[in-house]
Structure formats: C-alpha cells, structure tokens
Amino acid sequence: MPSFTRCLLATATAMLIGATALNAQAETRVTYKSASAGTAYYQMGVELSEAIRRGTDGEIVLTLEESQGSVQNVMEVMARQGNYVFTTPPGLVEQALAGEGAFAERQSPRFQEIRGLFPIPAITMHFVAAGDEGVIGLADLEDKHILIGRGTFGAREAERYLEMFNLLDKVRVASASIGSGPDALKNGQIDAFVTASSFPTPNVIETAASMPISLVSLTDEQIEQTGAARQTIPGGTYPGIDADVETTSLPVIAYTTSAMDDDTAYTLTRTFWERRDAMAEETAWWGGITHDMIGNIAGTLHPGAVRYYDETGIDIPEALR
Structure with missing residues (x-):
C-alpha cells in the first residue's frame, strides 16, 4: 500500500476515534431506578428517559434499571457512585436520614448525601x-x-x-x-x-x-x-x-446524590419541567405535577436543582436549600 494511502487511512482512523471519544465525553449517562417492569412507575421511567433524550438532544441518557421497590432504591445509595437517580416517597428518605424504620439496622453516612430533584406523579x-x-x-x-x-x-x-x-x-x-x-x-x-x-x-x-x-x-x-x-x-x-x-x-420524588455534578442536576431538573406539558399530552398522569409538590421533598434539594428553581422564580421552601 502506498505510503500516501496509509497516511490517509491513519488520519481518517484517528479522526473517527477522536470523534467517538468526543461523543462519549459529551454524553452524560444517568442510571434511573424506579420500579419493576410492567408497573406504571417503570412506564414513567421510559417516558421520562425519552423526554430527557429529546430535551437535551441526546446529551443526557437515562438508563433504566428494574427495582424491587422504594426501600431498595434508597438502600443502593450506599454503594452507588456517579449519576444515580432514584424514585421514592419522601417518608423513606426521612427514615434513612434518621436511621429509623427500614434503615434502623443498615445505617450509612451516604444517606446524608441524598438530594432532591423534582416530583413525579403521586x-x-x-x-x-x-x-x-x-x-x-x-x-x-x-x-x-x-x-x-x-x-x-x-x-x-x-x-x-x-x-x-x-x-x-x-x-x-x-x-x-x-x-x-x-x-x-x-x-x-x-x-x-x-x-x-x-x-x-x-x-x-x-x-x-x-x-x-x-x-x-x-x-x-x-x-x-x-x-x-x-x-x-x-x-x-x-x-x-x-x-x-x-x-x-x-408523594413520590426523583432523588439523586451529591455525587452528581451541579450542571447535570440543573439540566435534568430544567428538562423535566420544560418537557412536562409534552409528556402530559402523551400520558395524562404527568399533567398532575405542579410546582407546589416541590414542598413535599424530604431532605434538601441538589444545588443544581436549586439553581434552576431560582432562575425561573419558582418558590421553594428555605428548608430545602
């Protein structure tokens, strides 16, 4: 093979590898854990995943994982790293923070890192x-x-x-x-x-x-x-x-942890609210979500979510900051 052709092939390969690496860096992956397949809340996860994909032009990808329930979702905070989003009633987060109820025998300082994002259908x-x-x-x-x-x-x-x-x-x-x-x-x-x-x-x-x-x-x-x-x-x-x-x-809330960076939390929260009406046109249960439901969140909000709410003038309780 002539050296010129080899050079062109090498250059093209390098550009392809570079583009692939750039796309990988630009794409933020988020694990989303809610409920078992076949349930309404798993279907909501499918719909939310598509809404986030559309709203961010594919820059954030939600990967759904099946769950055996809200207690498991909270428990996994102990081991999860990176961008972990899970759904749970706020009462379970209160128990985890206090080391009570289902979490009395399995306490962890990682529970103190739980941060709220936005409400989902109750x-x-x-x-x-x-x-x-x-x-x-x-x-x-x-x-x-x-x-x-x-x-x-x-x-x-x-x-x-x-x-x-x-x-x-x-x-x-x-x-x-x-x-x-x-x-x-x-x-x-x-x-x-x-x-x-x-x-x-x-x-x-x-x-x-x-x-x-x-x-x-x-x-x-x-x-x-x-x-x-x-x-x-x-x-x-x-x-x-x-x-x-x-x-x-x-109430049911979408939570993450402080391991998520502020920009990702901000973008997730912004995209959820911006796509809420479009989701409600497809499935009516999203239409019941209101800004008042933010007050149901236990613990505190992620700073990235706070930034979005402050930017848009949405009132949030001081205790959530």
Whole structure:
C-alpha cells in the first residue's frame, strides 16, 4: 500500500476515534431506578428517559434499571457512585436520614448525601363506587361491600381511613386482591373498591367506560385528619366525574446524590419541567405535577436543582436549600 494511502487511512482512523471519544465525553449517562417492569412507575421511567433524550438532544441518557421497590432504591445509595437517580416517597428518605424504620439496622453516612430533584406523579387514593352520582362523601360508603385489597399501600391506607372515620364496622370488606376490583364492581359482587395509583389510573378508566361510577371526595377536615398530602383529581379526568375530587396521595420524588455534578442536576431538573406539558399530552398522569409538590421533598434539594428553581422564580421552601 502506498505510503500516501496509509497516511490517509491513519488520519481518517484517528479522526473517527477522536470523534467517538468526543461523543462519549459529551454524553452524560444517568442510571434511573424506579420500579419493576410492567408497573406504571417503570412506564414513567421510559417516558421520562425519552423526554430527557429529546430535551437535551441526546446529551443526557437515562438508563433504566428494574427495582424491587422504594426501600431498595434508597438502600443502593450506599454503594452507588456517579449519576444515580432514584424514585421514592419522601417518608423513606426521612427514615434513612434518621436511621429509623427500614434503615434502623443498615445505617450509612451516604444517606446524608441524598438530594432532591423534582416530583413525579403521586400514588393517589381512589375510592370507586357504583352509581351515577359522580362525587360522593366518605359516609356514603356506609353499609357497602368494599374491596380494599391486601398488602399494598392502598389497602393499608383504606383500612386506616375506614377505622379513623368510624366506618370499619359499618362496611363489609371483601377478601380478594385489588386486581379483581373492576370486574367485581361491574358484576355487582361488590359496591365499591379502593385503588392507589397515579391518575388517571387504567383500572378506574376501564371501569368508568363500562358502567356509571362515583368517586369519594374527602372534606378539608378529613384530609387534615389523615395527615396525608392533599391531592385533587380534576373534574373530567374520568368519564362521568365532572367535579373535582379531593383525596389524598403518597408523594413520590426523583432523588439523586451529591455525587452528581451541579450542571447535570440543573439540566435534568430544567428538562423535566420544560418537557412536562409534552409528556402530559402523551400520558395524562404527568399533567398532575405542579410546582407546589416541590414542598413535599424530604431532605434538601441538589444545588443544581436549586439553581434552576431560582432562575425561573419558582418558590421553594428555605428548608430545602
């Protein structure tokens, strides 16, 4: 091979290697851990990953990892390095910071490095009843046959509310998994079921599409008594429910650690909020995210996220700084 040709090939190869290296340096990879495949929160991870890719022109790539739950997500802070983003209810972060609850036996100074970024759709309580009233009160469940499920957040909250408001002895609780709720309601085997998920939740949409339903709306006093976060399900979210429904929810937050650099945290936070409306057009549950939900974050915000909120004039509690 002539030396000139070899020189050209060597130059081209060097340019290709250099371009590949430059692209590798320009691309920031972030591990995102939320939930197990097939769940709503894993699907949210897929949607968020695509939104971040589009919003950053591929400069930040979210790599999804399956998870066995929020406790595992927080526990992995002990071993994770670099850009680790995970989702969890803020109450678990409070426990990790205090070395309590699930973290009492496995404490780590790394938990003090947890930093908040932005809220994602909350786990919202739905009390779904047969009937075309649209919006009803909690007392209207009296003498009803209700399926609340078992072993889930929604089941525990439902039982807590029924007991708190003196309804546990005035209703008949069905012994079945929550997955059978919609069919059991449509078949007349039960009068109501309780489910907890981001709204609009598929099993409620499915039920409302085939029969008239009503949703329980709690009073301000009842919501305050539960000690849970208030959540409004806007009227029109479900067929036949034209008025707003006031209920409660378990906030869920996207967290990272102080190992993430400020620019990456800033860009993730900015891109999330800038793409929120576009995501909501594709999947309605993103439409329920508001700036007020930032106040649900436990611990403190990442400095990069603080920079974004300050730049855009979004009020954040001083305790989160």
